[in-house]
Amino acid sequence: MAKRKKTKTKRKLAHPKLPMQGQLNLRDEGTHFNLRLIFDDLNQRYFRGRLRGYKVMWGRRRKHRPREYFIFGTIQEEDRVIRINPALDQAFVPPWFLRYVVYHEMLHSVVPEEALPEGRRRVHTEEFNRREREYPSYRRARRWEEENLSRFLR
Numbered sequence: 001m002a003k004r005k006k007t008k009t010k011r012k013l014a015h016p017k018l019p020m021q022g023q024l025n026l027r028d029e030g031t032h033f034n035l036r037l038i039f040d041d042l043n044q045r046y047f048r049g050r051l052r053g054y055k056v057m058w059g060r061r062r063k064h065r066p067r068e069y070f071i072f073g074t075i076q077e078e079d080r081v082i083r084i085n086p087a088l089d090q091a092f093v094p095p096w097f098l099r100y101v102v103y104h105e106m107l108h109s110v111v112p113e114e115a116l117p118e119g120r121r122r123v124h125t126e127e128f129n130r131r132e133r134e135y136p137s138y139r140r141a142r143r144w145e146e147e148n149l150s151r152f153l154r
């Protein structure tokens with residue numbers, strides 16, 4: 001009995017009952033989607049399992065929707081962290097759209113960026129764009145993005 005109680009406490013500590021914000025922070029399992037499952041599947045399907053040691057997590061939840069532009073995801077190569085905007089963890093977001101967003105970030109890890117004058121860099125190179133277009137749901141995803149972007153902005 002005592003042991004049981006201890007286990008329960010431990011679990012509580014691992015998953016504290018906090019407001020949504022705290023619960024979803026830096027975790028791969030959202031309410032509607034599990035990023036780890038998506039990442040692993042894409043990694044096998046399109047990258048031959050080449051992406052190793054990556055963390056994929058929901059980013060920080062914002063109080064307000066942004067006004068101007070919406071960042072679907074980011075990748076931090078040095079730490080091998082892919083962050084996906086938690087606003088995508090909603091029922092109206094099609095799974096194939098979220099998968100495309102994760103795919104886009106993963107593609108950054110295998111397509112090198114190009115150096116531009118004055119120390120600037122281009123990450124969406126021709127090679128990147130070409131490979132992105134090869135993604136089966138690419139057109140559908142871009143169309144959905146255009147048609148639904150306003151739902152993510154103020």
Ligand SMILES: [Zn+2]
Nearest residue numbers: 104108123124
């Ligand atoms: Zn990008």
